[in-house]
Amino acid sequence: MADLSALFTPSRVAVIGATEREGSVGRAVMSNLQESFDGDIVPVNPNAEDVLGFPCVPDIAHASDVDLAVVVVPADVALTVIREAAETGVENVVVISAGFGEAGVEGVARERELERIAAEYDLNLVGPNCIGVLSTPVGLNATFGPTNALPGSVSFMSQSGAIVTSVLDWANDQGIGFKDVVSLGNKTVLDETDFIEEWGEDSETDVILGYLESIEDGRAFIERARDVTRDTPVLVAKSGRTDAGAKAAASHTGAIAGSDRAYDAGLAQAGVLRVQSMQDLFDFAQLLSGQPLPDSTGVGLVTNAGGAGVMATDAIGDSRLSLASFTDETLDALADALPQEANRYNPVDIIGDADAARFRRALELVLDDENVGAVAVLSAPSAVLSYDDLAGEIGDLQRESGKPVVACLMGGARTASAARRLREDGVPNYFDPARAMRSLDALAAYREVRTREYDTPTEFDVNRERARRVLSPGSSHDEPRLGVEAMELLSAYGIPTPASEIVETPADAVDVAAEIGGPVAMKIVSPDILHKSDIGGVKVGVAETDVHDAFEDLVTRAYTYQSDATILGVQVQEMVDTEAGVETIVGMTRDPQFGPLLMFGLGGIFVEVFEDTAFRVAPVSEREAREMTHEIDAAPLLRGARGRESVDVGAVVEAIQRLSQLVTDFPAILELDINPLVVTPEGVTAIDIRLTMDQEQL
Template identity: 35%
Template sequence: MSLYNLDKILKPQSIAVVGATDRPKSLGRSLVHNLIKGGFKGDIYPIHPKKPEIMGIKAFSSLQMVKKPIDCAVICTNIKTVPAIMQQCVDLGIGGTVIISAGGKEVGPEGEALEKEILAIAEKGGVRVVGPNCLGVVSSQANMNASFAHIMANPGNLAFISQSGAVCTSVLDFAAQEQMGFSHFISIGSMLDVDFGDLIDYLGNDPEVKSILLYVEMINNHRKFISAARAVSRVKPIVVLKSGRSQAGAKAAQSHTGSLVGEDAVYDAAFKRAGIVRVDTLGDLFGCAELMAKQPRPKGPRLAIVTNAGGPGVMAADYLASYGLEPAPLSEETFAKLDAICPPIWSKSNPMDLTGAATPETFKKAIDICCHSKDFDAVLIMLPPMAMFSSVEFAKDIAEALFDLDFPTFAVWLGGKEMEAGRKILNQSGIPTYPNPEGAIRAFHYMYTYGRNQEMLQEIPSETSQNAAIDPQKAREIATRALENKESLLTEVDSKNLLRAYGIPATLAKVAESAKEARAMAAEMGFPVVVKLHSKTITHKSDMGGVVLDLRNENEVVKAFNTIQAATREYDPEAHFGGVTIQPMIRQKGQEVILGVKRDPDFGPVIMFGMGGVMTELFKDRAIGLPPLNHLLARRMIEETKVYRLLKGYRNIAKVNLDQLEEIMVRLSQLVIDLPEIAELDINPLLLTPGWASALDARVMISPAAEPSPLHLSISPYPAEYEGFRETKTGHKLFIRPIKPEDAPMMLELFETMSQKSIYNRFLRKVTVLDRDTLVRFTQVDYDRDLALVALDLSGHKPTMVGLTRLSGDPDGVSAEWAIVVGDPWQEQGIGAMLMNVAIETGKKRGLKRLWGYLMAENKGMVALHKRFGSKLTKTKDGKKYQAVYDLDQ
């Protein structure tokens, strides 16, 4: 349902409290009291079967007796009564509900059955549900405190969403102390209906909300969550505290990848891919929230540390170093300005220890110099208690000096009660304060990380070409055969054939079922060779003596066969022994890495890269990513690991072919997109050299897929089903396909063919340059919600983009904004009409009800085209534009 009827909960005009009472210390009384005290300006309808009045407000015996429109019902009765109440809400057309009542799935099967009954009734009637088992909803925008929280949130621009009511009240307490303001406080409890994805979408579209904070225990609809977060995090920060760093799931895994990729690591990868900043503690969430609420985001990592005591400055620098950062160096200009005002014994470097000899005036001037210097992205001010320094007066001076300055500044007022008054002054003035350097540096680092993550996510990938073809049908046959034979573990031969089907290089492996066959195969292959166990049940061959290396003659091969056969019987008499595989011994030196896949129960397949060979589980040097991967995302995964330093060349170690490694990772990503039956996969080791790469060993675990491709993924992959050739009325044959991130150069070339008039007609404003951010926004789309289809002319020496149509999905899930662009050289050739048909067909395929967009009234050609296709055109108030709406059911 997404945004449908959420306004009824978050911006209601009327609220009914079902279970209202005036009994002291009851939920029903707290809810009514908070609505009144919070200043809710709409109608409040307490529902009580017997009381005519509650807290001075007329009460009603039932919802039916209200006889007036009700936007939202807040329900706090016994959960067993909720199904009947929900049916009343449906019958009365009440759009939103907040179920405070506990006793749902958290108590067991009976409660879970009740929740299912409630949801079925609500869905049938289009009623949205927050909860059950929640604290309620607070919106300072609407002066609404529809919760049983003990205090109302101060007005502000932060939104907070939490699964825990206790965490909500803790944050409210802290916010009041630190003078932080919130636009929304939403406790979502069991997320029976409204979940994180819905609320991120809703708050992302609210211009009054500048940042979103989440306390997460679990996520139910992972694909919706990531889609919403990816869209919103581009325009406003999302910070999450995720509890439950359990490794229990990893212990049951049979592969190296499974044991290295625990639940928490997958959440980390998902948050990073969505552009979310993850914090580790509630204190960090508070600290990060305070910095976001009160200050602009730092544009980079260059921090100035200004203090009058050496120790705190050193502590701050040390903590900064733990994140791989260091205090920004002073330019000659900044140094000269500081040296002219500071005591002779000041540190002359950053951290800037002005020493105890510095007067408050000197301290204030130094801060001003740093805030106006081009050397820094943020300034941290630290003051310890000092007899000759009034922290209160200095706080007043700082607050006044920084009042109108749009530059990130924050403070550490070290000490206890003596410093509290100064902290309060700074907090009231919008300057965040922290009790110690560690908290301040952590908050700064988290905010810098958000900016860096956004930059990485918006980088434009280079154009690439796949030289090796893929054979999805062959891979499908291997998986199907194994499932039909009820085999969960593919043999090494089948595992490598699966990889080769996707162009992933792997060493040759031939199966010998007897010692005689092994002797003959080895002689034919040429020595030296490797002999490995061929089994459908044993996963780790090395652990039980199932691998013998560097065999130089036939006798050694026969001996190895017999040894492996005996070792298998000793290891497990019931284990399958299918003979051995004969493989060439690779002598060339290189770097061993591991590539793996694990099917996460929540996020679907995840991909791992890291240090390989026998050191895999010892060093646990790995990076995790979610498919689909492109070359840029693959490179970022590689760069996260320590082994990357070796791969790019280190001392006498040669650089490997990183481009080929990226290509292998992209192909592995495509394999897991196409084959949801892959439960676990290891390529260990993948040997990398300067000239080539090859999988020396591979194992794949197969099991039936819960969902078909691509529904098993958390991020929608490239939708190849929209590819195809189209012909215009003039006989111009064009290839239509979804846009790719790599299309940015072609998009820029298309823009350069357009006149200023054409550009104005497309953007509805003057645009002279297609900047990088716009290019990224147009080419890096979330295929779940947006789809741009490009028209390519393939007749030349390289593809040329001649036009495109774009459908930008609205959060309601039923409509999309619609635009068509055709380059000037290709206009009046029927391409616009062809793209119009493509857009309409695509909208219908995606289950949309309508397409809409704006046209310049002077754009006669496009206006005529819309009229011909039957769009409804409505002129805007200024008469300069039309709104075009196309009903897809017509």
């Protein structure tokens, strides 16, 4: 890992391209540094004697002991000055200049050269095409944004500079502070993984936030973020969830975007909490940075407004939280403490004439209940209630109880001073009860991350050479797409398959069927016809006397469907009793960022209709594979729903792990589906396979 400490705590900063010209980036960076930075500022400009009162040097070679160089010159000059800075011993560079990978062919060439320079001199380089970095402990504001950050314990990175400036402006208004802020830009050298790792070791960062449009190396991100999230919560707003959004993100950043399913799976496996909006990002951050984790999912609600309690209850129903059931002792104490008209059951409605003292008594009792993991205080304004007094009571009780508390003091201007008081005590205030519950849900989600156990993937004894022979061109094929002719690949990795053989003549088909015995299944084998069922290219339960005619009929159907199709033959396969089990699918697609993305779900001909699937990034452990079998809606079918005998889920879990090992061992496999993988009480059997590969990688 690179040492980024001097990037955020420099003693001496050089601004290459500093100027006093109004409206210029060079002036904005100098002004921001002048306003707050504790260290030395060195403007670099060969055409000026000083900038904003700071003596200039003509080039970076004339500046000594520079910890951080901020580059704001045009792109065609930037490469030269960055090399000069590196040769003088500068290790940290922020390239604000645009005109690189986001700017066409010439820009891409510049960015590649920038990457080469950074590698040659081992530079910690942020950008290019960014607005800069800031760090509040040393007053560093090396950006050209209009707003500095307030001090705080949240560190934030963004792939969009506009998001940085907008967030800082909004956060100042809300009183939300930051430790470090980074505009990632094009991420030529340093990326999101580097900063997560840096902030994970930073004792002054309590929460890590990110707005990302892409992740450069998904596998590295998962591995490093998984270590960080054990101790520090990481929340990410990942845009580009839709196809249109992904295209817009790619055009914005010049980055290749992987599938949203891969991001969902990868972020979850890394312990990163993905949020859907910037509001959620900071709502959750406020709670995670200021409150303890709950010991249970039970939530107690105390309100003077019944409607707010109903809204909160609805939101709890949409989350992993539960409405806590109070003990008899709590119910009796609430009955004694509250007016007769009040409701002592959860949500506790202490009615509209409640003052701060009544709120306090109800809160004390609810917080003391052993079934309550967290509490939400919901209030509408009234003439007898002082929000300032209530805020003080909430802060005191939260500290005394050690349980997480959120407030929902609804209203406008009258809530401002109370909200500030709550914020000082680490208690966030939300206008909307649903926002408060979503934030508590995030707290509960992070509690699960902290307690999660990670296992090493099982390494099975497999026959890699046999698998390589099946995949190699010239062995049984010369095509990048394979079907049942690749069934031996599964056998090589220990995934059970029925007895079968591919034959080229009707006579051979009759002989194989006789050897297998009993009715057989027959399938056309062609790299040009992957959806065999759609053209009638599959026959099941074929009697031995009908095998000859079935062979000829299958070939005729194939040529009728596509006259120039390559026909490798017909597969004659042992019949598997699908009625005795459940048809599932196990598959993989190779994501450009995260690598092999595994899929498990309900299979057969309806897989694309129901889309009942779960995903993980390979390689997966036994625990992760088992989780996949629990996540699909059809999971009860595996465990014996409606009087059916439960199937061998352990065999499914092992098949997922073996496929995980296969696609990890062979990066040449781009896509692979085993469909159906029939699961019975006795085990699993792979009935069909199709895959696509990159033959150049074999």
